[in-house]
Amino acid sequence: MNNKILLGVAISIASLHSNAVPFQVLDARSMAMGGTGVASAQISTMVPFNPALLATYRADDHFSLTFPRLGLFGSDEDDFIDAVTDFDDANYFDDFDVTINSVSSDVDNLSGALDGTTAGDNGVTAALSNVTTSIDNSTTIAQSDLDTLDTTNSNSSISLFSSSTTSLQTNAGTNGALTRNVIALNDGLDSLSGKALRGGFGGGLSFAIPSKSFGISVSIDSTVTGSGLLTILEKDTQLLVDYTTATGGYVDVSATFADDLVNFSALTVKLAAFTSDPVNNPILTGAEAAALDLFVLGQDGDASTADTGSIAASEAAVSNYSANDADGNPLISNNNFVGDDPDLVSTAHFFGIAVTDISLGIGRMFNIQDQNIAIGITPKLQRVDVFDVIYQLDGEDQNGLEVDFDDIEVDDYHKEFTEFNLDAGIAYRFGESERWQVAGSLKNIMSKSYTSVTGKKIDLNTMARAGLSYENTDFWLKPKLAMDLDLTENEPTAFEDPTRYFGFGAEIDLFRTIQLRGGYRTNLSGTDQEVISIGIGFSPLVVHFDLAVMANPNDPEKEAGAAFEMGVEF
Numbered sequence: 001m002n003n004k005i006l007l008g009v010a011i012s013i014a015s016l017h018s019n020a021v022p023f024q025v026l027d028a029r030s031m032a033m034g035g036t037g038v039a040s041a042q043i044s045t046m047v048p049f050n051p052a053l054l055a056t057y058r059a060d061d062h063f064s065l066t067f068p069r070l071g072l073f074g075s076d077e078d079d080f081i082d083a084v085t086d087f088d089d090a091n092y093f094d095d096f097d098v099t100i101n102s103v104s105s106d107v108d109n110l111s112g113a114l115d116g117t118t119a120g121d122n123g124v125t126a127a128l129s130n131v132t133t134s135i136d137n138s139t140t141i142a143q144s145d146l147d148t149l150d151t152t153n154s155n156s157s158i159s160l161f162s163s164s165t166t167s168l169q170t171n172a173g174t175n176g177a178l179t180r181n182v183i184a185l186n187d188g189l190d191s192l193s194g195k196a197l198r199g200g201f202g203g204g205l206s207f208a209i210p211s212k213s214f215g216i217s218v219s220i221d222s223t224v225t226g227s228g229l230l231t232i233l234e235k236d237t238q239l240l241v242d243y244t245t246a247t248g249g250y251v252d253v254s255a256t257f258a259d260d261l262v263n264f265s266a267l268t269v270k271l272a273a274f275t276s277d278p279v280n281n282p283i284l285t286g287a288e289a290a291a292l293d294l295f296v297l298g299q300d301g302d303a304s305t306a307d308t309g310s311i312a313a314s315e316a317a318v319s320n321y322s323a324n325d326a327d328g329n330p331l332i333s334n335n336n337f338v339g340d341d342p343d344l345v346s347t348a349h350f351f352g353i354a355v356t357d358i359s360l361g362i363g364r365m366f367n368i369q370d371q372n373i374a375i376g377i378t379p380k381l382q383r384v385d386v387f388d389v390i391y392q393l394d395g396e397d398q399n400g401l402e403v404d405f406d407d408i409e410v411d412d413y414h415k416e417f418t419e420f421n422l423d424a425g426i427a428y429r430f431g432e433s434e435r436w437q438v439a440g441s442l443k444n445i446m447s448k449s450y451t452s453v454t455g456k457k458i459d460l461n462t463m464a465r466a467g468l469s470y471e472n473t474d475f476w477l478k479p480k481l482a483m484d485l486d487l488t489e490n491e492p493t494a495f496e497d498p499t500r501y502f503g504f505g506a507e508i509d510l511f512r513t514i515q516l517r518g519g520y521r522t523n524l525s526g527t528d529q530e531v532i533s534i535g536i537g538f539s540p541l542v543v544h545f546d547l548a549v550m551a552n553p554n555d556p557e558k559e560a561g562a563a564f565e566m567g568v569e570f
Helices: 003-014 028-032 043-049 051-055 080-089 092-115 124-137 143-148 157-172 177-192 234-276 286-297 311-319
Strands: 064-075 196-209 215-231 330-333 347-368 371-392 414-430 436-443 448-451 457-460 463-471 480-486 501-510 514-523 530-538 543-551 559-569
Touching: 028 043, 028 064, 028 501, 028 514, 028 530, 028 543, 028 559, 043 051, 043 064, 043 196, 043 215, 043 347, 043 559, 051 215, 051 347, 051 371, 051 414, 051 436, 080 177, 080 196, 092 124, 092 157, 092 177, 124 143, 124 157, 124 234, 143 234, 157 177, 157 234, 177 234, 234 286, 234 311, 234 330, 347 414, 371 448, 371 457, 414 448, 514 543, 530 559
Parallel strands: none
Antiparallel strands: 064 196, 064 559, 196 215, 215 347, 347 371, 371 414, 414 436, 436 463, 448 457, 463 480, 480 501, 501 514, 514 530, 530 543, 543 559
16 A cells, blocks of 8 residues: 555544534444444445445445435433433422422411401401500500410410411521522532533435446435533522522511510510409519510610610511622612512523535545555535524523524524535455455545534534444355544534544344344543444345444433434345
């Protein structure tokens, strides 16, 4: 073989850049054989793998028409599906619903206790007002007000008020159920954040006439690869904490006020009972009398809202309650919500790229220094469609527009480009009866760069792959072996890992009617990203049907795929 040619190929490969999509042809035979094909592709897929193979055909292969060729795959490299399953099993939102329903019930009970509708009496608000007036005017306290404030009666408004307040603090106070729900939810959201999910599909058709002197093929191939990423930002999770903390603080000061009212009511009822019947009822102890004076007059004796210890001061703590978020911005001021309607900044980012090639593959055998070397080129018209949408969790896209998935305008997130590009390949048969073949392929020799609607740059640079195959058509099983290796590391389209595939596969042919295939492929640039594949072909007469499936042997959810094709070859 001409050493200058090999040296030139080596220099070209060494100077290549990374590409934005993997070297992947979604046809059934190559998928079943570990994604191999650079030195072993059938006529129907020679062009997308290596156009030089058009000149290294078997002597009894003259024509191929394949339609359709279909394939799809999905990849969950970061265990996003498992994380979603765990998130769903944790019932975060169900727990929230239970807590919110409990809080709603507590609030309703509090309201009923304050106005008396629940207990059917005067209600805490009216009774306290009447009692305060009677004490100030040294008049007799009405029995109906005393009954309303009777803490020994579990059905009185003051008792219902006390139990509802205790329950509310348990559910929504500091370190209550609502706080625990938020902490658990934030942990769950964090478990979903930063995990990419990838998938794609492809299809094509081809017409090929192999020939050592001038092999030719016309094909249309389209591959769509997309990925999504959920990003939960700390600003949003902190916002949940801020609102919960503010609510918990308000519930706490309200509970303190409620406790003061309950204790005040108990003392008031005892004093009124003694006043009306000092013989049969006990007088207030010194401590109780001091406590009642403190509730009514405060420490300074003026009963002002700022007078510590008074009912007025306890009530003012609620009326004047204020709270800020973690950045110092006010959320609640003087018992009124003043926080702005928050904009959630966490996002779901969907990115996809579709590459469609309309190709003319040409292959020819050259005799170079007494060696038959096949060389092929594929000029092609290439259309690239880039889809890029960032969906904020507040319901808006990157343009600030409401996202309606039932009526989405694709053009708002889509850009298309049409270019000319070129593939090239080389192949050389050697060994006994030329059963071995070594080959190399360059795809997208004319590197391109594109920009999505969000400004994301996509590079479609040259990819290089080498392959080795063995075929023994003299043996009755007609065994075939193949091995492919990416010579370039291909950068991810968006959020997935880079790829540098190594694969190998085998095929046996039973009476040129049934083909059994198996293979293995791994991503040398990733971790635990290997797949095992199997496939079957059925080729009665000149028609062929091929089916393949692949999956990660350790966890099929990490990556799985399937492919089907049919056509005519003779």
